[in-house]
Amino acid sequence: MPSVDVAGEFETIRKLFAPLAHPEWGRGLKDDVAALPTRPGHDLVLTKDAIVEGVHFLPTDPLDTVAQKLLRTNLSDLAAKGAEPFGYLLACFWSERCGWPEREAFVAGLKADQKAFGVSLLGGDTVVTSGPASFSLTALGWAPKGVVIGRNGARVGDLVFVTGAIGDGWLGLQAAQGRLGLDPERLMALADHYRAPMPRVEFAPTIRELASASIDVSDGLIADLGHIAEASGVGIEIDLALTPLSAAANAWFEDRVDPVAALEKLVTGGDDYEIAFTAAAKDEEALRREAERRLLRLTRIGRVVAGKGVKARFANENVKFDKAGFTHR
Numbered sequence: 001m002p003s004v005d006v007a008g009e010f011e012t013i014r015k016l017f018a019p020l021a022h023p024e025w026g027r028g029l030k031d032d033v034a035a036l037p038t039r040p041g042h043d044l045v046l047t048k049d050a051i052v053e054g055v056h057f058l059p060t061d062p063l064d065t066v067a068q069k070l071l072r073t074n075l076s077d078l079a080a081k082g083a084e085p086f087g088y089l090l091a092c093f094w095s096e097r098c099g100w101p102e103r104e105a106f107v108a109g110l111k112a113d114q115k116a117f118g119v120s121l122l123g124g125d126t127v128v129t130s131g132p133a134s135f136s137l138t139a140l141g142w143a144p145k146g147v148v149i150g151r152n153g154a155r156v157g158d159l160v161f162v163t164g165a166i167g168d169g170w171l172g173l174q175a176a177q178g179r180l181g182l183d184p185e186r187l188m189a190l191a192d193h194y195r196a197p198m199p200r201v202e203f204a205p206t207i208r209e210l211a212s213a214s215i216d217v218s219d220g221l222i223a224d225l226g227h228i229a230e231a232s233g234v235g236i237e238i239d240l241a242l243t244p245l246s247a248a249a250n251a252w253f254e255d256r257v258d259p260v261a262a263l264e265k266l267v268t269g270g271d272d273y274e275i276a277f278t279a280a281a282k283d284e285e286a287l288r289r290e291a292e293r294r295l296l297r298l299t300r301i302g303r304v305v306a307g308k309g310v311k312a313r314f315a316n317e318n319v320k321f322d323k324a325g326f327t328h329r
Helices: 005-021 065-082 101-118 168-176 184-195 203-208 220-230 247-253 259-268 281-293
Strands: 043-052 084-094 118-130 132-142 159-163 211-218 235-239 275-279 298-305 309-315 317-319
Touching: 005 084, 005 101, 043 065, 065 084, 065 101, 065 132, 065 184, 065 203, 065 211, 065 275, 084 101, 084 309, 101 118, 159 281, 168 220, 168 247, 168 259, 184 247, 203 211, 203 275, 203 281, 211 220, 220 235, 220 259, 220 275, 220 309, 247 259, 259 309, 259 317, 275 281, 281 298
Parallel strands: 084 118, 235 309
Antiparallel strands: 043 132, 084 132, 159 275, 159 298, 211 275, 235 298, 309 317
Protein backbone atom coordinates (compact mmCIF):
# COMPACT_ATOMS: atom_id res chain seq x y z
CA MET A 1 0.00 0.00 0.00
CA PRO A 2 1.52 3.36 -0.99
CA SER A 3 2.47 5.66 1.83
CA VAL A 4 0.71 8.99 2.32
CA ASP A 5 2.75 12.16 1.92
CA VAL A 6 1.62 13.53 5.31
CA ALA A 7 3.17 16.99 5.04
CA GLY A 8 1.98 17.38 1.46
CA GLU A 9 -1.48 16.15 2.38
CA PHE A 10 -2.18 18.76 5.05
CA GLU A 11 -0.48 21.55 3.16
CA THR A 12 -2.58 20.70 0.12
CA ILE A 13 -5.76 20.75 2.19
CA ARG A 14 -4.92 23.96 4.05
CA LYS A 15 -3.61 26.01 1.13
CA LEU A 16 -5.61 24.67 -1.81
CA PHE A 17 -8.83 22.97 -0.77
CA ALA A 18 -9.89 24.85 2.39
CA PRO A 19 -10.76 28.00 0.37
CA LEU A 20 -13.19 25.87 -1.70
CA ALA A 21 -15.04 24.52 1.34
CA HIS A 22 -18.54 25.61 2.23
CA PRO A 23 -18.05 28.13 5.04
CA GLU A 24 -20.53 26.40 7.35
CA TRP A 25 -21.25 22.84 6.25
CA GLY A 26 -17.64 22.01 5.31
CA ARG A 27 -16.38 23.11 8.76
CA GLY A 28 -13.33 24.70 7.15
CA LEU A 29 -12.00 21.22 6.31
CA LYS A 30 -10.61 21.19 9.86
CA ASP A 31 -12.74 18.26 10.97
CA ASP A 32 -13.27 14.65 9.93
CA VAL A 33 -16.88 15.21 8.89
CA ALA A 34 -19.21 17.64 7.17
CA ALA A 35 -22.43 18.69 8.87
CA LEU A 36 -25.37 19.11 6.48
CA PRO A 37 -28.70 20.71 7.33
CA THR A 38 -31.93 18.98 6.41
CA ARG A 39 -34.19 20.56 3.82
CA PRO A 40 -37.86 20.04 4.66
CA GLY A 41 -39.90 18.53 1.87
CA HIS A 42 -36.84 17.36 -0.09
CA ASP A 43 -34.87 14.17 -0.63
CA LEU A 44 -31.07 14.20 -0.47
CA VAL A 45 -29.78 12.83 -3.80
CA LEU A 46 -26.26 11.41 -4.00
CA THR A 47 -24.10 10.16 -6.86
CA LYS A 48 -20.48 9.07 -7.09
CA ASP A 49 -18.02 8.74 -9.97
CA ALA A 50 -14.30 8.08 -10.21
CA ILE A 51 -11.90 8.88 -13.02
CA VAL A 52 -8.52 7.26 -13.64
CA GLU A 53 -5.63 8.51 -15.75
CA GLY A 54 -5.33 6.48 -18.93
CA VAL A 55 -8.96 5.30 -18.68
CA HIS A 56 -11.14 8.40 -18.33
CA PHE A 57 -8.60 11.11 -19.12
CA LEU A 58 -5.32 11.27 -20.99
CA PRO A 59 -1.94 11.54 -19.23
CA THR A 60 -1.40 14.78 -21.14
CA ASP A 61 -4.70 16.39 -20.11
CA PRO A 62 -4.30 19.56 -18.01
CA LEU A 63 -5.41 18.91 -14.43
CA ASP A 64 -7.80 21.87 -14.38
CA THR A 65 -9.90 20.14 -17.05
CA VAL A 66 -9.53 16.80 -15.25
CA ALA A 67 -11.08 18.39 -12.16
CA GLN A 68 -13.86 19.92 -14.23
CA LYS A 69 -14.63 16.65 -15.96
CA LEU A 70 -14.82 14.90 -12.60
CA LEU A 71 -17.23 17.43 -11.14
CA ARG A 72 -19.31 17.86 -14.28
CA THR A 73 -19.88 14.14 -14.86
CA ASN A 74 -21.37 13.94 -11.38
CA LEU A 75 -23.46 17.06 -11.91
CA SER A 76 -24.74 15.43 -15.10
CA ASP A 77 -26.01 12.48 -13.06
CA LEU A 78 -27.86 14.83 -10.71
CA ALA A 79 -29.37 16.78 -13.61
CA ALA A 80 -30.73 13.59 -15.18
CA LYS A 81 -32.52 12.86 -11.90
CA GLY A 82 -34.00 16.35 -11.76
CA ALA A 83 -31.90 17.26 -8.72
CA GLU A 84 -30.42 20.64 -7.75
CA PRO A 85 -26.71 20.30 -6.85
CA PHE A 86 -25.28 21.97 -3.76
CA GLY A 87 -22.02 20.27 -2.71
CA TYR A 88 -19.52 17.47 -3.10
CA LEU A 89 -17.00 15.24 -1.33
CA LEU A 90 -13.66 14.66 -3.03
CA ALA A 91 -10.84 12.13 -2.88
CA CYS A 92 -7.57 12.81 -4.73
CA PHE A 93 -4.98 10.11 -5.46
CA TRP A 94 -2.03 12.15 -6.70
CA SER A 95 0.52 10.44 -8.95
CA GLU A 96 4.19 11.36 -9.26
CA ARG A 97 3.36 13.90 -11.98
CA CYS A 98 1.07 15.83 -9.63
CA GLY A 99 3.43 18.37 -8.14
CA TRP A 100 2.33 21.63 -6.53
CA PRO A 101 1.66 23.46 -9.84
CA GLU A 102 -0.49 20.56 -11.05
CA ARG A 103 -2.43 20.53 -7.78
CA GLU A 104 -2.96 24.27 -8.06
CA ALA A 105 -4.30 23.77 -11.59
CA PHE A 106 -6.66 21.04 -10.37
CA VAL A 107 -8.06 23.35 -7.69
CA ALA A 108 -8.33 26.24 -10.16
CA GLY A 109 -10.60 24.08 -12.33
CA LEU A 110 -12.78 23.26 -9.32
CA LYS A 111 -12.92 26.89 -8.24
CA ALA A 112 -14.16 28.01 -11.65
CA ASP A 113 -16.83 25.33 -11.75
CA GLN A 114 -17.96 25.94 -8.17
CA LYS A 115 -18.76 29.49 -9.22
CA ALA A 116 -20.41 28.39 -12.47
CA PHE A 117 -22.64 25.71 -10.93
CA GLY A 118 -23.20 27.03 -7.41
CA VAL A 119 -21.64 24.15 -5.47
CA SER A 120 -19.13 23.95 -2.62
CA LEU A 121 -16.61 21.43 -1.35
CA LEU A 122 -17.80 19.65 1.81
CA GLY A 123 -14.82 17.43 2.61
CA GLY A 124 -12.76 14.50 1.42
CA ASP A 125 -9.22 13.13 1.43
CA THR A 126 -5.95 13.52 -0.45
CA VAL A 127 -3.18 10.91 -0.74
CA VAL A 128 -0.31 10.01 -3.06
CA THR A 129 0.04 6.85 -5.11
CA SER A 130 2.71 5.12 -7.16
CA GLY A 131 0.07 4.31 -9.75
CA PRO A 132 -1.78 6.56 -12.19
CA ALA A 133 -3.53 9.67 -10.90
CA SER A 134 -7.15 9.08 -10.02
CA PHE A 135 -9.92 11.06 -8.40
CA SER A 136 -13.30 10.24 -6.89
CA LEU A 137 -16.18 12.63 -6.23
CA THR A 138 -19.51 12.26 -4.49
CA ALA A 139 -22.01 14.93 -5.50
CA LEU A 140 -25.01 15.83 -3.36
CA GLY A 141 -28.21 17.52 -4.44
CA TRP A 142 -31.79 18.19 -3.45
CA ALA A 143 -35.01 17.13 -5.13
CA PRO A 144 -38.59 17.61 -3.93
CA LYS A 145 -39.55 14.60 -1.85
CA GLY A 146 -40.61 11.58 -3.88
CA VAL A 147 -40.01 13.01 -7.35
CA VAL A 148 -36.47 11.87 -8.19
CA ILE A 149 -36.70 10.70 -11.80
CA GLY A 150 -35.46 7.13 -12.24
CA ARG A 151 -34.74 4.82 -15.15
CA ASN A 152 -37.87 2.80 -14.51
CA GLY A 153 -40.73 5.13 -15.44
CA ALA A 154 -40.89 4.81 -19.23
CA ARG A 155 -44.30 3.78 -20.52
CA VAL A 156 -45.41 2.37 -23.87
CA GLY A 157 -46.39 5.32 -26.05
CA ASP A 158 -43.87 7.72 -24.52
CA LEU A 159 -41.51 9.59 -26.82
CA VAL A 160 -37.71 9.46 -26.51
CA PHE A 161 -35.70 12.68 -26.42
CA VAL A 162 -32.08 13.71 -26.02
CA THR A 163 -30.57 17.10 -25.24
CA GLY A 164 -27.67 18.69 -27.11
CA ALA A 165 -25.56 16.71 -29.57
CA ILE A 166 -24.42 13.10 -29.57
CA GLY A 167 -20.97 11.83 -30.54
CA ASP A 168 -18.78 14.75 -29.50
CA GLY A 169 -17.42 12.75 -26.57
CA TRP A 170 -16.05 9.98 -28.77
CA LEU A 171 -14.90 12.41 -31.46
CA GLY A 172 -13.33 14.60 -28.78
CA LEU A 173 -11.16 11.72 -27.62
CA GLN A 174 -10.03 11.12 -31.20
CA ALA A 175 -9.30 14.85 -31.56
CA ALA A 176 -7.30 14.96 -28.32
CA GLN A 177 -5.25 11.99 -29.56
CA GLY A 178 -4.59 13.60 -32.96
CA ARG A 179 -6.65 11.07 -34.91
CA LEU A 180 -9.02 13.42 -36.76
CA GLY A 181 -8.42 15.45 -39.90
CA LEU A 182 -10.63 18.47 -39.29
CA ASP A 183 -9.86 22.17 -39.16
CA PRO A 184 -8.18 23.39 -35.94
CA GLU A 185 -11.24 25.22 -34.61
CA ARG A 186 -13.43 22.13 -34.83
CA LEU A 187 -10.71 19.91 -33.39
CA MET A 188 -10.41 22.24 -30.42
CA ALA A 189 -14.17 22.29 -29.86
CA LEU A 190 -14.32 18.51 -29.85
CA ALA A 191 -11.30 18.09 -27.56
CA ASP A 192 -12.72 20.69 -25.18
CA HIS A 193 -15.97 18.74 -24.98
CA TYR A 194 -14.12 15.52 -24.18
CA ARG A 195 -12.04 17.17 -21.47
CA ALA A 196 -14.79 19.31 -19.90
CA PRO A 197 -18.32 18.33 -20.99
CA MET A 198 -21.22 20.62 -20.08
CA PRO A 199 -23.79 19.06 -17.72
CA ARG A 200 -27.38 20.07 -18.44
CA VAL A 201 -28.12 21.30 -14.92
CA GLU A 202 -30.36 24.08 -16.25
CA PHE A 203 -32.77 21.46 -17.62
CA ALA A 204 -33.12 19.55 -14.33
CA PRO A 205 -36.39 21.27 -13.29
CA THR A 206 -37.97 20.35 -16.63
CA ILE A 207 -36.79 16.74 -16.31
CA ARG A 208 -38.26 16.64 -12.83
CA GLU A 209 -41.61 17.99 -14.04
CA LEU A 210 -42.12 16.27 -17.39
CA ALA A 211 -39.83 13.23 -17.85
CA SER A 212 -41.09 9.73 -17.10
CA ALA A 213 -37.59 8.18 -17.11
CA SER A 214 -34.18 9.74 -17.55
CA ILE A 215 -30.45 9.00 -17.67
CA ASP A 216 -27.32 10.92 -18.60
CA VAL A 217 -25.44 9.72 -21.69
CA SER A 218 -22.11 8.59 -20.27
CA ASP A 219 -21.59 5.05 -21.60
CA GLY A 220 -23.15 5.73 -25.01
CA LEU A 221 -26.64 6.61 -26.22
CA ILE A 222 -27.59 3.03 -27.13
CA ALA A 223 -26.26 1.57 -23.88
CA ASP A 224 -27.90 4.20 -21.70
CA LEU A 225 -31.26 3.95 -23.44
CA GLY A 226 -30.89 0.22 -22.89
CA HIS A 227 -30.67 0.86 -19.15
CA ILE A 228 -33.99 2.72 -19.30
CA ALA A 229 -35.60 -0.05 -21.37
CA GLU A 230 -34.43 -2.75 -18.97
CA ALA A 231 -35.42 -0.91 -15.81
CA SER A 232 -38.83 0.03 -17.23
CA GLY A 233 -39.60 -3.35 -18.79
CA VAL A 234 -40.21 -1.84 -22.22
CA GLY A 235 -38.65 -1.60 -25.66
CA ILE A 236 -37.24 1.54 -27.24
CA GLU A 237 -37.11 2.24 -30.97
CA ILE A 238 -34.90 5.01 -32.33
CA ASP A 239 -34.20 6.42 -35.79
CA LEU A 240 -30.45 6.90 -36.21
CA ALA A 241 -31.06 9.47 -38.94
CA LEU A 242 -32.42 11.77 -36.22
CA THR A 243 -29.26 11.63 -34.12
CA PRO A 244 -28.40 15.27 -33.29
CA LEU A 245 -24.85 16.16 -34.34
CA SER A 246 -22.73 19.24 -33.68
CA ALA A 247 -21.24 21.25 -36.55
CA ALA A 248 -17.88 19.56 -35.94
CA ALA A 249 -19.46 16.10 -35.90
CA ASN A 250 -21.36 16.88 -39.10
CA ALA A 251 -18.12 17.90 -40.80
CA TRP A 252 -16.58 14.56 -39.81
CA PHE A 253 -19.72 12.60 -40.74
CA GLU A 254 -19.97 14.07 -44.23
CA ASP A 255 -16.70 12.41 -45.22
CA ARG A 256 -17.72 8.92 -44.06
CA VAL A 257 -18.28 6.33 -46.76
CA ASP A 258 -20.45 4.14 -44.52
CA PRO A 259 -22.95 6.35 -42.63
CA VAL A 260 -24.25 3.49 -40.46
CA ALA A 261 -20.75 2.53 -39.29
CA ALA A 262 -20.03 6.18 -38.55
CA LEU A 263 -23.25 6.62 -36.59
CA GLU A 264 -22.49 3.46 -34.64
CA LYS A 265 -19.29 5.05 -33.33
CA LEU A 266 -21.15 8.21 -32.34
CA VAL A 267 -24.08 6.56 -30.55
CA THR A 268 -21.98 3.97 -28.70
CA GLY A 269 -18.84 5.99 -27.92
CA GLY A 270 -20.07 7.67 -24.73
CA ASP A 271 -18.72 10.66 -22.80
CA ASP A 272 -21.45 12.97 -24.17
CA TYR A 273 -23.12 13.80 -20.83
CA GLU A 274 -26.35 14.85 -22.44
CA ILE A 275 -29.70 13.77 -20.97
CA ALA A 276 -31.67 11.02 -22.68
CA PHE A 277 -35.22 10.71 -21.40
CA THR A 278 -38.76 9.59 -22.11
CA ALA A 279 -41.89 11.69 -21.76
CA ALA A 280 -45.57 11.55 -22.65
CA ALA A 281 -46.40 12.67 -26.18
CA LYS A 282 -48.79 15.29 -24.81
CA ASP A 283 -45.84 17.05 -23.13
CA GLU A 284 -43.69 17.45 -26.24
CA GLU A 285 -44.73 21.04 -26.88
CA ALA A 286 -44.02 22.02 -23.27
CA LEU A 287 -40.62 20.30 -23.42
CA ARG A 288 -39.68 22.16 -26.58
CA ARG A 289 -40.81 25.44 -25.08
CA GLU A 290 -38.68 24.90 -21.98
CA ALA A 291 -35.66 23.85 -24.04
CA GLU A 292 -36.01 26.89 -26.30
CA ARG A 293 -36.27 29.17 -23.27
CA ARG A 294 -32.93 27.80 -22.09
CA LEU A 295 -31.38 27.92 -25.58
CA LEU A 296 -30.95 24.16 -25.35
CA ARG A 297 -31.18 21.86 -28.34
CA LEU A 298 -33.76 19.11 -27.88
CA THR A 299 -34.36 16.26 -30.35
CA ARG A 300 -37.03 13.57 -30.46
CA ILE A 301 -35.23 10.43 -31.61
CA GLY A 302 -37.71 7.62 -31.00
CA ARG A 303 -40.51 6.10 -28.98
CA VAL A 304 -41.23 3.57 -26.27
CA VAL A 305 -42.86 0.34 -27.41
CA ALA A 306 -43.87 -3.01 -25.98
CA GLY A 307 -40.96 -5.44 -25.88
CA LYS A 308 -37.43 -5.15 -24.57
CA GLY A 309 -34.09 -3.62 -25.47
CA VAL A 310 -33.22 -0.90 -27.96
CA LYS A 311 -33.93 -1.28 -31.66
CA ALA A 312 -32.29 1.16 -34.06
CA ARG A 313 -33.22 1.87 -37.66
CA PHE A 314 -31.58 3.80 -40.45
CA ALA A 315 -33.24 4.36 -43.84
CA ASN A 316 -35.97 1.86 -42.91
CA GLU A 317 -33.39 -0.86 -42.20
CA ASN A 318 -32.76 -2.44 -38.81
CA VAL A 319 -29.27 -1.81 -37.44
CA LYS A 320 -27.46 -4.12 -35.04
CA PHE A 321 -24.38 -3.04 -33.10
CA ASP A 322 -21.35 -5.06 -32.07
CA LYS A 323 -21.46 -3.25 -28.72
CA ALA A 324 -23.96 -0.87 -27.15
CA GLY A 325 -21.43 1.33 -25.36
CA PHE A 326 -18.43 1.57 -23.07
CA THR A 327 -18.05 -0.91 -20.23
CA HIS A 328 -15.34 -1.57 -17.66
CA ARG A 329 -14.03 -5.10 -17.56
